Amino acid sequence: METNLTEASAIPATGSGAQTPWLTAAEQRFWRAHLEVSKLLDYQLSRELQPHNLAINDYEILVVLSEAPDRRMRMTDLATATLQSKSRLSHQITRMENAGLVLRQECPGDRRGLYANLTALGWETMQKVAPDHVRSVREHFVDRFTPEQMDAMYQALAPVAEHLRNLRGRG
Amino acid sequence: METNLTEASAIPATGSGAQTPWLTAAEQRFWRAHLEVSKLLDYQLSRELQPHNLAINDYEILVVLSEAPDRRMRMTDLATATLQSKSRLSHQITRMENAGLVLRQECPGDRRGLYANLTALGWETMQKVAPDHVRSVREHFVDRFTPEQMDAMYQALAPVAEHLRNLRGRG
Numbered sequence: 001m002e003t004n005l006t007e008a009s010a011i012p013a014t015g016s017g018a019q020t021p022w023l024t025a026a027e028q029r030f031w032r033a034h035l036e037v038s039k040l041l042d043y044q045l046s047r048e049l050q051p052h053n054l055a056i057n058d059y060e061i062l063v064v065l066s067e068a069p070d071r072r073m074r075m076t077d078l079a080t081a082t083l084q085s086k087s088r089l090s091h092q093i094t095r096m097e098n099a100g101l102v103l104r105q106e107c108p109g110d111r112r113g114l115y116a117n118l119t120a121l122g123w124e125t126m127q128k129v130a131p132d133h134v135r136s137v138r139e140h141f142v143d144r145f146t147p148e149q150m151d152a153m154y155q156a157l158a159p160v161a162e163h164l165r166n167l168r169g170r171g
Numbered sequence: 172m173e174t175n176l177t178e179a180s181a182i183p184a185t186g187s188g189a190q191t192p193w194l195t196a197a198e199q200r201f202w203r204a205h206l207e208v209s210k211l212l213d214y215q216l217s218r219e220l221q222p223h224n225l226a227i228n229d230y231e232i233l234v235v236l237s238e239a240p241d242r243r244m245r246m247t248d249l250a251t252a253t254l255q256s257k258s259r260l261s262h263q264i265t266r267m268e269n270a271g272l273v274l275r276q277e278c279p280g281d282r283r284g285l286y287a288n289l290t291a292l293g294w295e296t297m298q299k300v301a302p303d304h305v306r307s308v309r310e311h312f313v314d315r316f317t318p319e320q321m322d323a324m325y326q327a328l329a330p331v332a333e334h335l336r337n338l339r340g341r342g
Binding site: 019020023027030033083140147150153156159 | 214329
């Protein structure tokens with residue numbers, strides 16, 4: 001089935017350029033391919049996590065908490081780490097708490113608020129799901145590039161990531 | 172400010188590999204750079220649309236509708252084009268309808284349901300916002316690659332996009 005995804009979020013062909021020149025055809029096809037892969041990959045990885053009853057954001061929380069000291073983080077730090085607003089994260093943690101994967105806890109003597117703790121079930125869930133998720137990441141992304149392509153793309157993307165990280169830090 | 176974003180959604184360092192080998196260091200840094208750029212770029216572009224009172228998904232809807240015949244689409248097709256669930260799209264269209272950007276309309280003689288129409292205000296809004304959005308896309312993404320890098324990345328990404336599009340179409 002044909003979708004219009006290549007059009008999505010892309011630059012329309014109309015409008016005045018003003019000071020900033022419109023994207024060239026080569027720029028546009030690159031930009032659209034990047035957008036399309038990002039969105040479709042997110043969709044596919046989410047879909048393949050569904051049998052585990054996890055959203056992709058849930059899996060991300062499990063990974064971040066499992067790598068944190070004592071498998072817990074302040075809610076504010078967790079929001080920063082996962083690029084979510086505090087209110088959105090709070091809703092998500094409530095859902096995950098209901099599923100028994102995490103536990104909110106106040107830290108005695110620390111007035112800076114709540115922690116999210118990974119539970120034993122959360123840890124086990126991540127251990128169980130991770131191999132399937134790696135398989136998905138390989139099948140739909142990593143294994144589709146040559147080592148040379150991966151290296152070249154990493155070299156190209158790393159400075160962009162750094163630029164965006166710096167902006168985000170200042171925000 | 173340092174974030175843990177590089178850890179987000181990434182493959183944890185623990186766990187059994189089973190049949191699928193764990194990501195190598197080179198694969199992992201590439202995968203994390205891709206994820207990081209996707210997420211941070213989405214965040215930054217969203218942020219720069221805020222003065223226009225548009226979410227990035229709103230902008231996407233405006234672009235897709237503006238490129239559709241008669242500037243309208245069936246809700247089901249719009250959901251496919253923007254990779255959203257119908258219920259989520261419905262909420263979004265309600266918000267955009269309240270802002271006067273789109274209008275839901277039943278099509279007489281067509282029982283396949285509702286259309287989303289771009290309003291005159293929606294069209295004007297997109298025309299006004301597009302130059303700013305192009306500037307953001309250039310500043311934070313496109314202008315940060317050489318033409319050779321863009322071409323190589325497009326060649327690498329296009330088959331992955333096609334693979335994912337095919338999967339999505341079958342889903």
